[in-house]
Amino acid sequence: MSQTDIEIVVEDPTAPEDDSPSVVSSGTIEIVVCLLLLALAVTLGYDNWRTGASWDATGPEPGYFPFYLSVILAGGSLYGLIAALLARRVSSGTFVTRAQGRRVLAVFVPTSLFCLATQFLGLYVASFLLIAGFMRLVGRIALWKSLLTAFAFTAIMFVTFDVAFDVIMPKGPLEAALGR
Amino acid sequence: MEALGLLLHGFAVLLTWKTLVLMMVGLVLGIFVGVLPGLGGPNGVAILLPLTFTMDPTSAIVMLSCIYWGALFGGAITSILFNIPGEAWSVATTFDGYPMAQQGRAAEALTAAFTSSFVGSLVAVLLITFLAPMISSFALKFGPPEFFAVYLLTFCSFVGLGREAKHKTVISMSLGLLLAGIGMDTVSGSLRMTFGSPELLRGINFLVAVIGLFGISEILLTMEERLALRGHAASISLRVVLGVWKDLPKYWVTLLRSSFIGCWLGITPGGAIAASFMGYNLAKRFAKEPEGFGKGRIEGVFAPETAAHASGTSALLPMLALGIPGSGTAAILLGGLMVWGLNPGPLLFVEHKDFVWGLIASMYLGNVVGLVLVLTTVPIFASILRVPFAAVAPMIVVSCAIGAYAIQNAMFDIWLMLGFGVVGYVFKKIGIPLAPFTLALVLGNRAEDAFRLSMIGSGGTLKVFWSNGLVGSITTLAILLLFWPVIDNLLARVGLTHGTRATSP
Numbered sequence: 001m002s003q004t005d006i007e008i009v010v011e012d013p014t015a016p017e018d019d020s021p022s023v024v025s026s027g028t029i030e031i032v033v034c035l036l037l038l039a040l041a042v043t044l045g046y047d048n049w050r051t052g053a054s055w056d057a058t059g060p061e062p063g064y065f066p067f068y069l070s071v072i073l074a075g076g077s078l079y080g081l082i083a084a085l086l087a088r089r090v091s092s093g094t095f096v097t098r099a100q101g102r103r104v105l106a107v108f109v110p111t112s113l114f115c116l117a118t119q120f121l122g123l124y125v126a127s128f129l130l131i132a133g134f135m136r137l138v139g140r141i142a143l144w145k146s147l148l149t150a151f152a153f154t155a156i157m158f159v160t161f162d163v164a165f166d167v168i169m170p171k172g173p174l175e176a177a178l179g180r
Numbered sequence: 181m182e183a184l185g186l187l188l189h190g191f192a193v194l195l196t197w198k199t200l201v202l203m204m205v206g207l208v209l210g211i212f213v214g215v216l217p218g219l220g221g222p223n224g225v226a227i228l229l230p231l232t233f234t235m236d237p238t239s240a241i242v243m244l245s246c247i248y249w250g251a252l253f254g255g256a257i258t259s260i261l262f263n264i265p266g267e268a269w270s271v272a273t274t275f276d277g278y279p280m281a282q283q284g285r286a287a288e289a290l291t292a293a294f295t296s297s298f299v300g301s302l303v304a305v306l307l308i309t310f311l312a313p314m315i316s317s318f319a320l321k322f323g324p325p326e327f328f329a330v331y332l333l334t335f336c337s338f339v340g341l342g343r344e345a346k347h348k349t350v351i352s353m354s355l356g357l358l359l360a361g362i363g364m365d366t367v368s369g370s371l372r373m374t375f376g377s378p379e380l381l382r383g384i385n386f387l388v389a390v391i392g393l394f395g396i397s398e399i400l401l402t403m404e405e406r407l408a409l410r411g412h413a414a415s416i417s418l419r420v421v422l423g424v425w426k427d428l429p430k431y432w433v434t435l436l437r438s439s440f441i442g443c444w445l446g447i448t449p450g451g452a453i454a455a456s457f458m459g460y461n462l463a464k465r466f467a468k469e470p471e472g473f474g475k476g477r478i479e480g481v482f483a484p485e486t487a488a489h490a491s492g493t494s495a496l497l498p499m500l501a502l503g504i505p506g507s508g509t510a511a512i513l514l515g516g517l518m519v520w521g522l523n524p525g526p527l528l529f530v531e532h533k534d535f536v537w538g539l540i541a542s543m544y545l546g547n548v549v550g551l552v553l554v555l556t557t558v559p560i561f562a563s564i565l566r567v568p569f570a571a572v573a574p575m576i577v578v579s580c581a582i583g584a585y586a587i588q589n590a591m592f593d594i595w596l597m598l599g600f601g602v603v604g605y606v607f608k609k610i611g612i613p614l615a616p617f618t619l620a621l622v623l624g625n626r627a628e629d630a631f632r633l634s635m636i637g638s639g640g641t642l643k644v645f646w647s648n649g650l651v652g653s654i655t656t657l658a659i660l661l662l663f664w665p666v667i668d669n670l671l672a673r674v675g676l677t678h679g680t681r682a683t684s685p
Contacts, residue, residue, distance in 0.1 A: 009410050012569075016404065016405075026609065026610055029606065029610055030610045033606060033607075033610060033612075035654075037351060037355070040355075041358075044358055044373050044479070047372070047373050047375065048372065048373065050368065050555070051371075051372055055640060056640075058634060060631075060632060060640075061368075062365040062368045062370045062372055063372060065361065065628045065631065065632070066358055066361040066372060066373065069354045069357050069358045069361070070354075070358060072350060072354040073351060073354040073355055073358060075350075076347045076348075076350040076351040076354060077351055079347040080347050080348065080351060083345075083347070083351065084337065095609060095610070096404070096609075099406040102405055103340040103403045103404060104400050104404060104605075106403065107399055107400055107403045107577075108400060108602075109575060110574070111396065111399075111577050111598065111601075112598060114574075114577060114578075114581070115581070115594050115595060115598055118581065118591070118594060119591055119594075123578075123581065123582065127574075127578040127581075130574045130577065130578065131575060132569070134570060134573065134574040135568075135570050135571050138570050139568050139569075139570020139571060140570075141568065141570060141571065149571055153575055153578070154578075157578065157579075158581065159231075160231075161231075161582060161586070163181070164232055165233075166230055166234055167230055167231070167233065167234070167582075167586045168589070168593060169582060169585060169586070170585065
């Protein structure tokens with residue numbers, strides 16, 4: 001068998017445009033993240049202080065280790081906050097463009113809905129809906145292909161985990177009706 | 181040699197049909213994971229971990245580590261044929277691998293990549309075989325202070341030697357350590373940072389966090405990019421393979437140099453990514469005609485692939501010998517050990533001989549089988565990329581959710597995974613490294629226990645960390661590494677060194 005050179009070509013019909021305007025800069029996100037981390041550090045630090053963060057006869061109390069970690073986290077985020085604020089005056093790169101943001105949301109929103117559906121309909125029904133819906137709506141793939149792929153994948157997962165390996169997933173009304 | 185006898189015993193443990201089948205399954209899944217964009221070694225291992233919950237530990241680790249070898253092999257395929265690195269550590273492989281494919285030498289480049297991967301990991305496995313038992317028997321003398329000093333050394337070297345902004349590494353690490361502390365305190369039994377929530381009582385599971393951080397966030401990141409691709413299809417003939425192998429001895433210096441770089445960076449937390457770039461750069465610097473690099477030189481494929489594989493494999497050395505993972509994937513395997521009820525650390529070599537030597541033997545066998553497998557099945561794996569990402573992405577999401585749920589049978593964990601997915605996405609985009617977080621989350625409780633046990637032993641004085649030569653030198657080294665950038669700067673100012681930081685790009 002000698003070397004063949006058939007090209008593999010895959011198109012991306014909904015690719016984000018390169019010249020899309022920036023929604024938010026990295027600097028702004030860095031500031032927000034540092035503020036959130038600072039808030040988290042203060043909350044956790046307070047809770048550990050309450051638990052007891054001092055040093056008794058046998059060594060540190062339960063809150064000692066995490067308390068000082070909160071202090072380190074607070075210090076790190078404060079430093080990051082100041083660094084980000086100072087760097088802001090110069091310039092900062094794009095965190096996400098509008099087109100990219102749209103695409104990210106196109107995965108994130110269905111994923112969140114999938115988690116919600118798992119809670120009420122069970123994992124297998126939710127995964128069928130996610131795969132079929134995503135392939136059809138985001139990937140613009142033919143309906144029959146989407147439905148077939150979704151069904152096949154969900155069925156394989158069910159057989160692998162529920163039947164073969166005994167790993168039980170959340171179930172919903174459909175499985176109850178089928179007696180599983 | 182005692183190690184050789186034990187290794188043979190390991191092969192005996194391994195050579196059952198069941199383990200061999202699991203090994204093949206692991207390798208195929210791993211190559212799949214390595215080829216697909218939006219999935220990498222750590223995610224693949226984390227997502228597939230639940231499959232192993234009902235297996236015995238030896239079969240489980242053999243399958244999981246084979247997923248890891250497979251992912252290392254798989255990353256090279258897309259780099260060479262499509263100029264798309266399937267993994268960050270195969271970026272350097274694209275420099276010369278893709279030009280070679282464009283010149284119609286794809287088969288040659290792929291053979292070179294797979295062969296050098298094999299050589300790299302072979303050197304690393306030899307190192308593990310002979311060094312790991314020695315280190316672990318030495319570490320058997322360790323008490324809590326020594327262990328805490330080693331943990332401290334690991335954390336400090338991440339901060340001091342990491343390439344990211346120092347405060348970002350500190351943020352990532354302290355956050356990981358904090359989240360590890362949530363739930364029941366293992367020493368006193370009291371509750372910490374649970375805020376009365378019964379869900380937080382269990383603590384934040386390491387694997388759930390990893391699945392979110394690496395799996396979900398990677399999909400979000402991948403979707404941002406243009407996913408159209410165009411590349412070469414290639415099949416490898418025996419003639420090409422033999423041709424490359426015949427020339428192999430000519431490049432022994434490159435192979436050996438890259439293996440050493442890889443092993444060193446794998447054991448210290450430098451990682452496969454740094455190793456592959458360093459391997460490439462050094463091969464270029466020492467080459468007789470450096471101009472040829474980037475235009476399709478075969479050494480440009482040999483050097484980064486050998487280093488990446490050597491590093492990926494040797495990252496398991498500190499995990500096996502000391503219970504300290506050298507990479508993100510090793511950290512996940514360590515999480516696996518705990519799930520299967522094994523206690524990572526030097527005692528592993530004494531109490532679970534079958535497990536340890538079975539794993540080491542599987543590294544030899546897995547790499548040989550993997551090499552044959554990738555050489556023969558490249559066309560099939562390359563065509564996986566024809567499957568549109570819109571079909572792959574939701575399947576990965578479902579697999580992540582199954583993995584996250586299965587660990588503790590908790591719906592809350594699926595939400596937690598989603599949350600960590602967002603955190604991972606944002607962190608990666610603003611340059612907060614995830615590896616220190618992962619490491620801190622998995623080692624947090626053990627480090628704290630070691631610290632508190634040493635405190636109880638010493639009556640509450642920090643002097644215990646300098647109480648004997650061994651622990652004292654580890655602790656001092658840790659502190660030196662933490663402040664390494666400052667020290668390096670000072671030395672450069674006095675003119676003692678040329679200042680590595682100043683010359684690095």
